[in-house]
Amino acid sequence: MEADLTFSSRRSPVVSLHGCVASSQPLASNIGLDILKRGGNAADAAVAIAAALAVTEPCSTGPGGDAFCLFYNGETGDIKGINGSGRSPRAQTLDFIEGLGYTAEAPPLPFDALNVTVPGAPACWCDTIQMFGSQKLSLQEVLSGAVELAEVGFPVAETLGEGGKSAFYKGRVAQAIVDVIRQHGGVMTLDDLSSHDSEVITPISTDYKGVRLWEPPPNSQGLAALLLLNILESFPLKALGHNSSDYIHILVEALRLTVTDSLSYLGDPEHVTIPLGTLLDKSYSQKRAQHISMDSNCMGFGTGLVPKDCGFSLQVLLNMLEFGMNPQQALDAPRIYVHYDQKTAQWMVHLEEGVRQEVAEELIKRGHKVNWPITGHKRSQFGRGQIITVGNWWSPSVSQTNHPSKVLWAGSDPRGDGCAQGY
Numbered sequence: 001m002e003a004d005l006t007f008s009s010r011r012s013p014v015v016s017l018h019g020c021v022a023s024s025q026p027l028a029s030n031i032g033l034d035i036l037k038r039g040g041n042a043a044d045a046a047v048a049i050a051a052a053l054a055v056t057e058p059c060s061t062g063p064g065g066d067a068f069c070l071f072y073n074g075e076t077g078d079i080k081g082i083n084g085s086g087r088s089p090r091a092q093t094l095d096f097i098e099g100l101g102y103t104a105e106a107p108p109l110p111f112d113a114l115n116v117t118v119p120g121a122p123a124c125w126c127d128t129i130q131m132f133g134s135q136k137l138s139l140q141e142v143l144s145g146a147v148e149l150a151e152v153g154f155p156v157a158e159t160l161g162e163g164g165k166s167a168f169y170k171g172r173v174a175q176a177i178v179d180v181i182r183q184h185g186g187v188m189t190l191d192d193l194s195s196h197d198s199e200v201i202t203p204i205s206t207d208y209k210g211v212r213l214w215e216p217p218p219n220s221q222g223l224a225a226l227l228l229l230n231i232l233e234s235f236p237l238k239a240l241g242h243n244s245s246d247y248i249h250i251l252v253e254a255l256r257l258t259v260t261d262s263l264s265y266l267g268d269p270e271h272v273t274i275p276l277g278t279l280l281d282k283s284y285s286q287k288r289a290q291h292i293s294m295d296s297n298c299m300g301f302g303t304g305l306v307p308k309d310c311g312f313s314l315q316v317l318l319n320m321l322e323f324g325m326n327p328q329q330a331l332d333a334p335r336i337y338v339h340y341d342q343k344t345a346q347w348m349v350h351l352e353e354g355v356r357q358e359v360a361e362e363l364i365k366r367g368h369k370v371n372w373p374i375t376g377h378k379r380s381q382f383g384r385g386q387i388i389t390v391g392n393w394w395s396p397s398v399s400q401t402n403h404p405s406k407v408l409w410a411g412s413d414p415r416g417d418g419c420a421q422g423y
Helices: 026-037 042-058 094-099 121-132 141-151 155-163 174-185 190-194 222-232 245-265 282-289 312-321 328-333 357-365 377-384
Strands: 014-016 020-023 065-072 079-085 200-201 205-206 213-215 336-341 348-354 368-375 387-390 408-413 419-422
Touching: 014 419, 020 026, 020 042, 020 141, 020 387, 020 408, 026 042, 026 141, 026 205, 042 065, 042 121, 042 141, 065 121, 079 121, 079 387, 121 141, 121 336, 141 155, 141 245, 155 419, 174 190, 213 222, 213 419, 222 245, 222 282, 222 312, 245 282, 245 348, 245 357, 312 328, 328 408, 336 419, 348 357, 348 377, 357 368, 368 377
Parallel strands: 348 368
Antiparallel strands: 014 408, 020 419, 065 079, 079 200, 205 213, 336 348, 387 408, 408 419
């Protein structure tokens, strides 16, 4: 008689010994894996995949945006980073914006040219290869996959590969960027582009139940992730049960507390003093956790602005740390999304399909405004993640402080079209 097997995930994790990649697009994953097979390292593969995604998913990622990089040196144990975010044009001062009639309550529309900052991703790609790459492959070789992927070539990747970052921030490409922005009311200049450079950063971190997690410092949103983990550490999440009403309630309330602190402190450290030591102190997060009641939601947190994607990656991480899921299971599991509805002036809790109906009903009883179930293409609001781990440290049978295995485990989010690959 055949065994009745129950599968806890839509697909199995990819397991390999030599190298792994994971991205939201199979062609990009192929390019990254090829870089590893040619002797490149993780930094080389990451840049190659980023450039390939600019071809296959141009509306999601590309050279016109920003980038952050964290790099772990397996030989020395050092963790370093690059802040590849761009600044606003020098002429775009607060007085200039107010002179156009805009205010904090009525800012420029989201797609206004005034919202365009200097693109930081191309410089970050180049600097990542220079600082952290294997040095076995040139920048041109790393970007060649993206060039070949496009039907008639990918001009920006080709330009970067041949001339480095100066070919993007000076000359023909820079002039084209300035022209299109100024044609639509922006004030960016060639000097804004030519003066841009990446910033080498010192990552920030926190310890969550014996596991240390690292993030880029502000102006990135990494601080929000660490604050959220510190608050959640005060609660017995595993005992509450995965995606139970108690678990989701605690997660929602912790997210709202984190949003409050993020809005109060996150900004450009060149202009804002950010008390990182105080914010990351465990005693501070323990005091914040005392604001959370298991019986009802708190109505007064924050102004209603949520840092982009805040909570998605940590839900996946908690699936592994607290509930022992492998990378693919952790990505497959249903997620929640919290946002503030400006029209109704209410916090909304969106629950993905797979969260039980009785959980949604219990959250409503506690005062949450719940949207359940989120299905189909609307599930894209829950983000798309990729995971690669060294060893199966997430397994309940393995000590989190002693996992010497060099086996690579990888997973790719089912909310995208991608895949994990290894060799």
